Amino acid sequence: MAVAARAGFAARGLIYVLVAVIALRIALGGGGGERQADRGGALGELAGRPFGVALLWIVGIALAGMAVWRLSEAVFGAAGPDGSKLSRRAMALIRCLFYGFFSYSVLAYAAGDRGSGSGSSDRQTDDVTARVLEWPGGQWLVGLAGAGVVVAGLWISVRAVRRKFLEDLRTEALPARARPITVALGVIGGTARGVVFAAAGVFAVVAAVRHQPGQAKGLDDTLRGFRDLPAGPWLLALVALGLAAFGLFCWCEARWRRVRPGGRTVG
Known part of the structure; x- marks a missing residue:
């Protein structure tokens, strides 16, 4: 189970690094090519590399391992004193x-279903928002969901700044030279990830207030939204570097995360 969890963190880190690379291209004026700065764009980027299909299978299987490990946490409890809450x-x-669905979409994409996992997050967000807005009380549902995402994003950022992620790491196993790097990646990466979440939530709230599903944005349009602000290209570049830092932090988690399979903590 520990191997499955660590492989999952490594795969998640790779996806974030690829999204960050695409976002950085957009910030530098390249438009990111035809890639979306989201999960679909990351998969397309990976598929275009040498042995890309094989890499997609590896990533999909690793994410399945993450899903199984999360299931074990739900059944047996997570590592830490409050892991059984x-x-x-x-x-x-x-x-x-979430990771089960993510894994399925990646594996389907690797098997040749190019419509699976590679769709634009912006189009999917628009479709879902438009559908919900048609429901009775849909505006309230979208608004509350957006507010929840804003709160979640702020919580992620605050937790990163407070270095709460260290509670999930085997800090006693961290080499002295690796510790400050890991902490910096965790703080910078977690903060950037939270900011992106919060921004996406704000767009959802705006979509609810204006009753315009097009105002809700997926990851790609949320990142491009930073570019449209004053000093936007530089701001987007900073956010992209922050997401890259989170991807690298995921690789640190793959090495030093506390894992508790079957009710016991292992290093």
Whole structure:
């Protein structure tokens, strides 16, 4: 189980690094080519590399391992003193479902279904938002969901700044030279990730208030939104570097994350 979890963190880190690379191209004026700065764009970027299909299979299987490990956390509890709390177990189950779907989309893409996993996050967000806005009370649902994403983003950033992620790492195993680098990557990467989440939530709230599904933005349009602000290209470049830092931090997690399979903590 520990191997599955660590492989999953490595795969997640790779996806974030690829998204960051595309976003940095957009910031520098390259437009990112035809790639979207989101999961679909990352998969397309990976598929275009030598042995890309094989890499996609590896990433998909690794993400499946992450889903299984999250399921074990939901059943047995996570590492740490509060790992058996109902809230932690529920969150682990939600993450299990997310990574299970993510893994399926990557594996389907690797198997030749280019419509799976590679769709634009912006179009998908527009479609879902438009559908929900048609429901009775849809504006409230979209607004509340957007507000929830804003709160989640702020929580992610605050947790990163407070270095709460260290509670999930085997800090006693961190080499002295690796510790400051790992902490810096965790703080910078987590903060940037939270800012992106919060920005996406703000767009969803705006879509609800104006009853315009097109105002809701997926990851790609959210990142491009930073570019449209004053000093936008530089701001987007900073956000892209922050996401790259989070990807690198995921690789640190792959090495030093505390894992608790079957009710016991292992190093």
